[in-house]
Amino acid sequence: MPGATLQGKIALVTGAANGIGMAVAERFAQEGARVVLADIAGDEARTAAARIGSAAHSVRCDVSDSGEVEAAVAAAVDTFGGLDILVNNAARERAGALAELDERSWRRSLDVNLGGAFHGIRHAAPAMRARGGGAIVNVSSIAAQRAVPGLGAYAAAKAGVEALTRCAAVELRPAGIRVNAIAPGLIRTTGALRSEEALEQAFGTAIDTYLVQRQGRWGLPEEVACVALHLASEESSFTSGLIYVVDNANSAS
Numbered sequence: 683m684p685g686a687t688l689q690g691k692i693a694l695v696t697g698a699a700n701g702i703g704m705a706v707a708e709r710f711a712q713e714g715a716r717v718v719l720a721d722i723a724g725d726e727a728r729t730a731a732a733r734i735g736s737a738a739h740s741v742r743c744d745v746s747d748s749g750e751v752e753a754a755v756a757a758a759v760d761t762f763g764g765l766d767i768l769v770n771n772a773a774r775e776r777a778g779a780l781a782e783l784d785e786r787s788w789r790r791s792l793d794v795n796l797g798g799a800f801h802g803i804r805h806a807a808p809a810m811r812a813r814g815g816g817a818i819v820n821v822s823s824i825a826a827q828r829a830v831p832g833l834g835a836y837a838a839a840k841a842g843v844e845a846l847t848r849c850a851a852v853e854l855r856p857a858g859i860r861v862n863a864i865a866p867g868l869i870r871t872t873g874a875l876r877s878e879e880a881l882e883q884a885f886g887t888a889i890d891t892y893l894v895q896r897q898g899r900w901g902l903p904e905e906v907a908c909v910a911l912h913l914a915s916e917e918s919s920f921t922s923g924l925i926y927v928v929d930n931a932n933s934a935s
Contacts, residue, residue, distance in 0.1 A: 685713060685714075686713060686714040686918070687713040687714065687716030687911060687915045687916075688695070688710055688713040688714045688767070688859070688914065688915060689715075689716065690766055691710075691715045691766040691914075692715075692716050692717075692718075692742040692758055692762045692763065692764050692765050692766050692767070692807065693707075693710050693715045693717045693718070693758075693765075693766065693767035693768070693769065693914070694714065694720060694755060694758045694765060694768050694769070694802075694841065695707045695718070695719055695720065695730065695768075695769040695771060696716045696719075696720045696721070696743060696745050696751075696754070696769065696770055696771050696798065696802065697721055697745075697770035697771040697772030698717075698719035698720060698721050698727055698730060698771065699719065699721035699723045699726035699727040699729075699730055699820075700723075700726060700730070700871065700872055700873075701802065701871035701873060702771055702821065702866070702869060702871060702903045702906045702907070703719070703750070703771040703772070704719070704730050704903070705768070705903035705904050705906065705907040706769050706771065706903075706906070706907045706910045706911075706917070707719050707730065707731075707734065707738065707829065708886065708907070709750060709904070709907040709908070710767070710910075710911065710914070711734045711737045711738055713733070713915075715737070715766075715767065716717070716738070716739075716756065716761075716762040716893060717731075717734065717737060717738050717739075717904070718738075718739050718740070718741060718757055718761065718762070719731045719734075719738060719739070719740045719741075719891070720741050720745075720751075720757075720770070721740075721742070721743065721772070722743065722744045722745075722756040723742075724740070724741070724742030725732060726804065726900060727740040727741070727742065727811070728740045729776045730783065733771070733772060733870075735777070735857075735876070737801070739758075739761045739762070739871070740826055740830055741753065741754050742810060743759045743772075745758070745770075745772040745794060745797070745798030745801060745802065745871060746755060746790070746793035746794050746798060746801075747801075748801045748804075748805070748884045751798070751801035751802055751805050751895075752801075752805045752812060752828075752923075753768055754805075755768075755780065755805045755806055755809055758809070759797075761808055762778070764809060764812065764813045765805070765806055765813065765816065765838060766810065766813055766816045766869045767816060767817050767818075767819070767927075768802050768803075768806040768810075768816070768817075768818045769818075769819045769820075769821070769910055769913045770798060770799040770802040770818065770819070770821060770843075770915070771821040772794060772798050772848060772908060773794065773795050773798075773821065773823075773836075773873075773878075774790060774794040775790055775791075775833065775836050775873065775877055775880075775911055776790070776791055776835060776836065777832045777877065777880035777881075777883070777884070778832060778834075778835075779831070779832060779834070779837070781835040783834070783835060787835065788834055788835050788869035788899045791835035791836055791839050792835070792839050794815040794836070794839075795836060795840060795843065796802060796839040796840075796841035796842040796843055796846070797843075798873070799820050799843050799846055799847075800846060801885075802818070803818060803850050803854075803861070804817065804831070806859065806903070807854060810858075810859050811859070812901050814858060815856060815858025815859055815860075816859050816860075816915060817859070817860045817861075817913065817914045817915075817918075818854075818859065818861045818862070819862055819863070819864060819910050819913045819914055820843050820844075820845045820846070820847050820861070820862070820863040820864070821863070821864050821866070821906075822840045822841075822844050822847070822863045822864065822865040822925065823836070823837070823865055823866060824865050824866070824867050824927065824932060824933050825837040825843075825930050826840035826841040826843065826865060826934060827841075827927075828933065829866065830878060830884050830885075831883075831884050831933035832884040832926070833884060834882075834884055840865075841883035843863060844863055844865070844925050847861050847862065847863040847925065848923050851922040851923030852923065853882075858892075860918070860919075860921065860922040861877045861920060861922055861923065862913045862918070862922060862924045862925075863926065864906060864909050864910060864913070864925075864926050864928055865925055865927045865928065865933075866901060866906050866924065866928045867897050867901055867929025867932040867933070868881075868889075868892075868893065868897055868900060868929075868932075869900065869901040869903055869905075869906060869907050869925075870900035870901065870902060870903070871903055874900075895935075896932045896935055897930050898930050898931070899930070900908075901928065901930065903930070905928065906928055908930050913926065
């Protein structure tokens with residue numbers, strides 16, 4: 683139930699115009715945080731922030747651009763007075779066999795999925811140090827830990843996010859900044875539904891069949907938001923460097 687778990691905290695969520703990012707931003711605001719919603723779809727981010735209300739602010743941000751991420755962090759500081767929490771959620775999926783994938787798509791996947799997390803950590807850390815510490819939550823994927831044919835670029839980038847999470851957790855520990863990652867399974871978002879055909883080709887079966895056999899059902903963005911809330915809050919004050927899998931035993935089966 684909504685409460686005051688993040689009362690007084692200031693958060694920046696990337697890829698927040700829809701899906702997991704929007705669910706995280708909404709839940710954080712319900713728990714007392716003030717939230718900056720950053721997304722390359724600036725108009726959609728603005729609409730999402732307006733729906734949340736005065737506790738939210740939006741910025742257009744392409745996370746592959748270091749300067750735009752720096753500006754998003756500055757927006758949190760200028761608008762709300764600082765930064766305590768960063769959720770690196772922005773992502774890009776591009777289906778295609780590795781031997782057939784063009785170099786531009788490969789680089790774009792790395793720049794958004796991995797580069798975005800790097801830029802976020804680099805620019806958020808000084809702002810968090812100024813507040814005495816903070817929490818960073820990176821969004822990875824179960825694709826980082828198992829082969830998903832057709833999503834090689836995405837999987838490689840997400841594996842990099844998990845390595846980045848572990849290194850940052852150790853490096854930023856003296857500053858009181860915790861760094862963890864969430865690795866969701868199949869979550870029912872607009873992006874996932876748009877990619878359904880590509881996913882079926884990757885899995886070699888219908889999505890409904892895959893879900894029944896491996897995951898049971900679609901996961902919900904709100905279920906991932908609950909985990910993000912835990913990792914961003916003082917409830918996980920001694921947790922850092924963790925890859926938290928949220929897939930209803932998909933990866934265990």
